Amino acid sequence: MDCNKIVLIGAGNVATHLGLALPDAGYEVLQVYSRTETSARELGEKLGCTYTDKLDEVVSDADCYIVSIKDSALDEVLPKLVLRNRSALFVHTAGSVPMDVWKGLASRYGVLYPMQTFSKQRAVDFSVVPFFIEANSADDLELLRKMAAGLGSKAYEATSEQRRYLHIAAVFACNFTNHMYAVAEHLLSVHGLPFEAMFPLIDETARKVHELSPVEGQTGPARRYDENVINRHLSMLSDEPELARLYELISKNIHEYATKPKEGL
Amino acid sequence: MDCNKIVLIGAGNVATHLGLALPDAGYEVLQVYSRTETSARELGEKLGCTYTDKLDEVVSDADCYIVSIKDSALDEVLPKLVLRNRSALFVHTAGSVPMDVWKGLASRYGVLYPMQTFSKQRAVDFSVVPFFIEANSADDLELLRKMAAGLGSKAYEATSEQRRYLHIAAVFACNFTNHMYAVAEHLLSVHGLPFEAMFPLIDETARKVHELSPVEGQTGPARRYDENVINRHLSMLSDEPELARLYELISKNIHEYATKPKEGL
Numbered sequence: 001m002d003c004n005k006i007v008l009i010g011a012g013n014v015a016t017h018l019g020l021a022l023p024d025a026g027y028e029v030l031q032v033y034s035r036t037e038t039s040a041r042e043l044g045e046k047l048g049c050t051y052t053d054k055l056d057e058v059v060s061d062a063d064c065y066i067v068s069i070k071d072s073a074l075d076e077v078l079p080k081l082v083l084r085n086r087s088a089l090f091v092h093t094a095g096s097v098p099m100d101v102w103k104g105l106a107s108r109y110g111v112l113y114p115m116q117t118f119s120k121q122r123a124v125d126f127s128v129v130p131f132f133i134e135a136n137s138a139d140d141l142e143l144l145r146k147m148a149a150g151l152g153s154k155a156y157e158a159t160s161e162q163r164r165y166l167h168i169a170a171v172f173a174c175n176f177t178n179h180m181y182a183v184a185e186h187l188l189s190v191h192g193l194p195f196e197a198m199f200p201l202i203d204e205t206a207r208k209v210h211e212l213s214p215v216e217g218q219t220g221p222a223r224r225y226d227e228n229v230i231n232r233h234l235s236m237l238s239d240e241p242e243l244a245r246l247y248e249l250i251s252k253n254i255h256e257y258a259t260k261p262k263e264g265l
Numbered sequence: 266m267d268c269n270k271i272v273l274i275g276a277g278n279v280a281t282h283l284g285l286a287l288p289d290a291g292y293e294v295l296q297v298y299s300r301t302e303t304s305a306r307e308l309g310e311k312l313g314c315t316y317t318d319k320l321d322e323v324v325s326d327a328d329c330y331i332v333s334i335k336d337s338a339l340d341e342v343l344p345k346l347v348l349r350n351r352s353a354l355f356v357h358t359a360g361s362v363p364m365d366v367w368k369g370l371a372s373r374y375g376v377l378y379p380m381q382t383f384s385k386q387r388a389v390d391f392s393v394v395p396f397f398i399e400a401n402s403a404d405d406l407e408l409l410r411k412m413a414a415g416l417g418s419k420a421y422e423a424t425s426e427q428r429r430y431l432h433i434a435a436v437f438a439c440n441f442t443n444h445m446y447a448v449a450e451h452l453l454s455v456h457g458l459p460f461e462a463m464f465p466l467i468d469e470t471a472r473k474v475h476e477l478s479p480v481e482g483q484t485g486p487a488r489r490y491d492e493n494v495i496n497r498h499l500s501m502l503s504d505e506p507e508l509a510r511l512y513e514l515i516s517k518n519i520h521e522y523a524t525k526p527k528e529g530l
Contacts, residue, residue, distance in 0.1 A: 116465055117484055128465045165456040168498050173449035173463050174470045175485035177442045179519045182479035184438035191430040197421055198438050200381055200393045205439045206471035214447035219382055220440035233433050249511055254444045
């Protein structure tokens with residue numbers, strides 16, 4: 001089974017970065033669809049392929065249709081899209097949308113979820129982006145595995161249920177981590193200190209986790225629940241009761257992980 | 266005023282890494298003191314200098330005594346140490362200990378606080394370690410600035426009060442961030458997914474903050490307080506009420522930072 005001719009449904013960050021990378025991996029992007037004509041044109045011109053803003057003009061001779069649109073638009077787009085081709089492979093790239101969104105619509109379908117924060121300003125190095133893949137047949141799973149490998153990426157098979165937890169885990173490791181940086185920046189700037197002074201510590205904390213599991217590598221007052229330091233810090237945060245609550249809750253949680261290992265750790 | 270001949274008081278991680286780096290910056294380490302004879306010998310031999318475990322055998326002809334010992338041992342060590350030399354510069358390297366711990370003991374004193382997580386296993390690149398310095402005279406502050414510069418490090422002047430907040434900020438940016446990684450690892454492993462899949466996201470989150478302030482760069486459901494996603498995640502965490510509480514509190518805090526900017530952000 002071939003999977004060389006691709007149509008991209010969507011013209012956002014994920015579609016853009018995939019569209020730029022797929023030709024180097026030996027795939028041909030035939031067409032870009034976006035419901036916004038200017039977005040479709042912009043990406044189509046960037047990739048040197050045709051483009052359309054009408055679903056019934058989507059070409060019917062592709063091997064694979066990759067859908068990267070807002071979750072809330074899927075219900076409307078998918079039933080119309082599948083009419084264009086009855087035998088192709090249909091995949092979406094959304095982390096939290098189950099594969100079964102295709103059930104009863106297409107005969108060959110799956111998920112190709114690249115886990116990374118994409119932004120237009122920053123180039124994407126797919127060799128460090130893991131893909132989580134799922135398909136309703138072993139053959140199509142293999143096609144998706146090949147596509148990820150062609151992009152230089154690691155591919156992990158993951159069920160729709162696993163992908164939901166992957167998303168929560170990413171919220172902790174990315175959004176919540178970033179908020180810890182934001183609190184640090186706030187505390188430093190209130191006391192006249194530059195946030196950039198924190199970069200070496202931030203970098204080393206991220207690097208260390210590649211070698212040492214985060215529970216093993218934990219340091220600081222919370223790990224040993226040093227009440228002297230913790231109470232001093234809490235009183236220093238008394239002007240900001242929400243920060244104090246956050247400090248206390250995370251510290252207790254750290255101590256608990258250090259003393260009563262969690263499942264899988 | 267000269268500051269070339271150094272005695273290291275302490276033989277732990279900070280003393281070790283400073284002792285290894287100072288000679289290349291043109292300083293001479295005369296001696297190592299540790300109250301544990303084997304630690305003193307081990308570091309003395311590593312640095313090719315004399316060593317002692319007796320405070321009254323600390324040499325008296327140094328220009329500068331750098332104290333890197335446990336906070337709780339300072340009260341006992343400092344009064345005896347200062348008797349060895351009345352004119353030298355005395356500094357400690359502790360983040361949360363005020364400079365005034367020297368007051369009434371020494372005439373020239375200060376703080377040389379390198380902010381990084383040091384561990385014996387990992388080499389230290391001082392060119393990316395910021396030093397926070399303080400001294401009771403402008404001349405000695407200049408000597409400390411020169412020492413940091415000699416090590417290739419950035420030096421920031423910081424009062425004892427600022428250093429206390431620096432420590433809390435570091436707890437957020439390092440220990441608490443690391444705990445977010447630990448929670449992610451726990452959630453992934455419970456659902457049969459490898460933690461290493463999260464590394465690209467962790468790395469990108471840390472890299473991004475060098476270019477974009479963490480409040481500006483925040484993404485995800487909490488920033489816009491997407492109640493659909495947040496409530497779904499909370500119900501997925503219902504088996505672990507403490508994680509659910511943490512999730513909710515951090516999400517609310519992120520939303521607050523996004524909508525009501527904090528001082529200095």
